[in-house]
Amino acid sequence: MTEVKVFRVTGEIIKHNLKTSFRKEMRALKAEEAVDSIYKEMGSKHRAKRFQIKILEVREISPEEITNPSIKKLTLGEREIVE
Numbered sequence: 001m002t003e004v005k006v007f008r009v010t011g012e013i014i015k016h017n018l019k020t021s022f023r024k025e026m027r028a029l030k031a032e033e034a035v036d037s038i039y040k041e042m043g044s045k046h047r048a049k050r051f052q053i054k055i056l057e058v059r060e061i062s063p064e065e066i067t068n069p070s071i072k073k074l075t076l077g078e079r080e081i082v083e
Contacts, residue, residue: 006066006075007034011055013048020046025068027075031058 004027013020022042028034035055042048066072 002029004029004075005060006063006071007031007058008061008065009034009038009055010057011038011053013042013046014052014054015046015048025061025066025071027071031060034058 007026007028008023009026010021010023012022024038024041026034026037028037035058038055039050039053042053043050063072063075066075
């Protein structure tokens, strides 16, 4: 069985004369799936077309590096790390 990984995707949305940076954590099997999810989410929430979204970096992160509480809870389950 394939293990679900957590990816941190950084990029920017360029619309008209406005540039907005973003950093998002996504759970996916492969980096390509994480990028596709970013395109879908940013297009839905920010009404940005795919050509307006520029992906700068995609990297797999360890469970200790996760900052999103929802993603952390899904990844770690009951063995949550106490900070």
